[in-house]
Amino acid sequence: MPLPLFAPLTAGSGEAAASPAGVQGAAPPGRAPQPQRRTLALLLPRLPVERLRRPGPVAVWAQRGARRVVVSVSAEASAAGLRAGQALADAQAILPEVVLVPEDPAGDAAALERLALWALRFTPLVGLVAEDGLILDITGVDHLFGGEAALREEVLGRLGRMGLTARGAVAGMAGTAVALVRGGWEGVLPTRQEAPAVAPLGLAALRLEPDLVGALQGLGLRDVGSVAAQPRAGLVRRFGAGLARALDEALGHAARPITPIRPPPEMAVARDFADPVVTREGIEAALAGLLDDLCRALREAGRGARRMLLRTHRVDGEVQDIAIGTGLATRDPKHLARLFQGKLDRLAPECGFERITLEAPRTDPLTGAQENLGTAGRTARQEELAQLLDRLSQRLPVWRLAPRASHWPERAMARADPFAPVAVPEGWAPRPRPVRLLRKPPALEVMAEVPDGPPFRLRLGRAWQRVLRAEGPERIEPEWWRDRPDRLPRDYYRVELESGARLWVCRAGPMGAEARWVLHGHLP
Structure with missing residues (x-):
């Protein structure tokens, strides 16, 4: 059964609870009454010393102003008369063999x-x-x-x-x-x-x-x-x-908010194992079963997953997570299994996993018609491209370029989600530009027939080369609303050298000998 939004996980095998965590009070007419809120509070008074897992009497101490005091003691140290809040010197006098460990709040x-x-x-x-x-x-x-x-x-x-x-x-x-x-x-x-x-x-x-x-x-x-x-x-x-x-x-007169350590998932399934899972084959088999269960629940709810989280609970209490994301909503178990496949090596079962959960923290509506025909006219080829990008994004960053409202070359494009629709700014028009701008443009030596004319010879590296063709200039003024006052205007030229190279060169500053020329990119 699928989980309702923000409903708790089950403790059973592969099933989800059907009753969400409700709020106290009477239910509206025509609706079932919501369950009373119930909470379990846990206190771990010896966590600082017990997490160290050291045998014998152990005490954790801390500096409190000018005093050194005991903040946590093990059961053996407590039986010998040590207690939290005691002066460190008194604790050493009572139990000289006690192992003293400095406080580690971050740990x-x-x-x-x-x-x-x-x-x-x-x-x-x-x-x-x-x-x-x-x-x-x-x-x-x-x-x-x-x-x-x-x-x-x-x-x-x-x-x-x-x-x-x-x-x-x-x-x-x-x-x-x-x-x-x-x-x-x-x-x-x-x-x-x-x-x-x-x-x-x-x-x-x-x-x-x-x-x-x-x-x-x-x-x-x-x-x-x-x-x-x-x-x-x-x-x-x-x-x-x-x-x-x-x-x-x-006294129960005011509610105490609970800030969750992790936001509750929209949908989730879980399985417990009497015999802990320790092998890769066992983990893959458990994942396949969980994917089938969750994708079935997503199909019944008319939704598709955008993000999934595989959480494994080891016998010794260690919890390990693996997360995947998709560009488009999906409930295809085979595709999701391929995305998880390359990340399962990160799991360290050691003594074995006694519980594995699969969560969908983020889902989007996905009807049967959309799944068969594509969302907003999506074709089968586009669906294959989306799945390819999903697989690539599990190994390296995937993005696309989108136009931005700026005529300054470094700001004219920005990285965007490859699946997000591209909004073209009003008045924006593409211009001849290099596919990639050089992050650190190298300086050029240029000869021009007239101070404000295009170059006819330039030196890139050690050799001078003759310019066969040149187009320009394209004058670009600084954006006064975001640039510093001393930024200089630029003149850009598209030039073709006798070697066949096509370059996008820039002249910044005053014309003549004081002008600074740089290579800003290679034209296709």
Whole structure:
């Protein structure tokens, strides 16, 4: 079955979920009610140290002003009494054999992004939360795993097998789920229970600045409920609007936006494998099946793909992507398979792929009549040319020249999409020009009968050559609205030498001995 626009991927083999992620609220008359929004928040408190995969007690430290403090500790170091926020000297005194590693924020961010890509196996809408959390929109996909509780256990179990400590909470609002998991609450929260569940949590659930937490605790406000019970105007006036926003998101009164790590695809299919795929033949067979499924879904939807993404999930959690693009919308599995063929060598299965997905992030309308007769009068030969350009574009840049509204030679043409229609600027007319202008025009020595006349002899290299024929001049003035004031006008001549060469030469500057001659291109 095809995926509706922005619907989540399935966890089954080669199928897509039929229920899109909807918004909360009553459905309009005559339409089925939209499902309640449900989100899964994940917290990875030891990601900086666990991603290093070092045995024994390990601690990550960082410089905070004049102090060196511990920011993350392994389970072994925690059991020995080390904790985040501790002074580095104290940690060394408690556990001298601890392995100390300096903080690497860029490495931590890259590891979290890889985990977000890995989480796309559960839902197409995954976002990052600060530097140690993920948020998954699981609306409409929980039934594929046996319910929300089973889905949560599946995610936590897989993360545990990857050697990562994780906590997870499911709630209706994204802000509530994040607050619950940061406050130490785990499980599945029923709908409309946000405020009662969040109120008893400590202020750590709101992820506030340490100075703000200290100020609130100094007033005797030690949990979310006690802060929320205070007059809102007074809180905003004293502590700022950020505290009010954090409270509203945690209590479910305001929506917390999810910025997806990847935009949800328009259509997608996926397959899981009990035995991981490790061979090239197995990958090709899986790709062929996925292409058949997706092209069938595109045909039923009356659309064609402009871009496709093959995403492979390795057993160890590594995610690898291969993308292809087409100039024209297509749903021909054989043509798409040829485009993927040259890129499959980039995949490194190693221990094998346990899940492969094929997505169409971009599609265009394509009816059956258009596919048979061509779009806008497209002939079979044009279709073959389009497929040839698609194959070439997977290996090198492909473009065409299009006219641009400028009479200055360097600006008269521009690179354009080979499949895009060419719009000719008003008043634009082709002129005799070289097929290719020289990027760095070489200087010429020229003899002319009169100062403002065409050349009759010129030296290109070491030898002087006689000019048999010359046409010109063609005077080109600078474009005052975009050129610098000191740019000089140019006089162009088309000349034919006794050797048979036909050149496009330019004279810039005042006439006579001070004029500067250059070769700007070769004429056909």
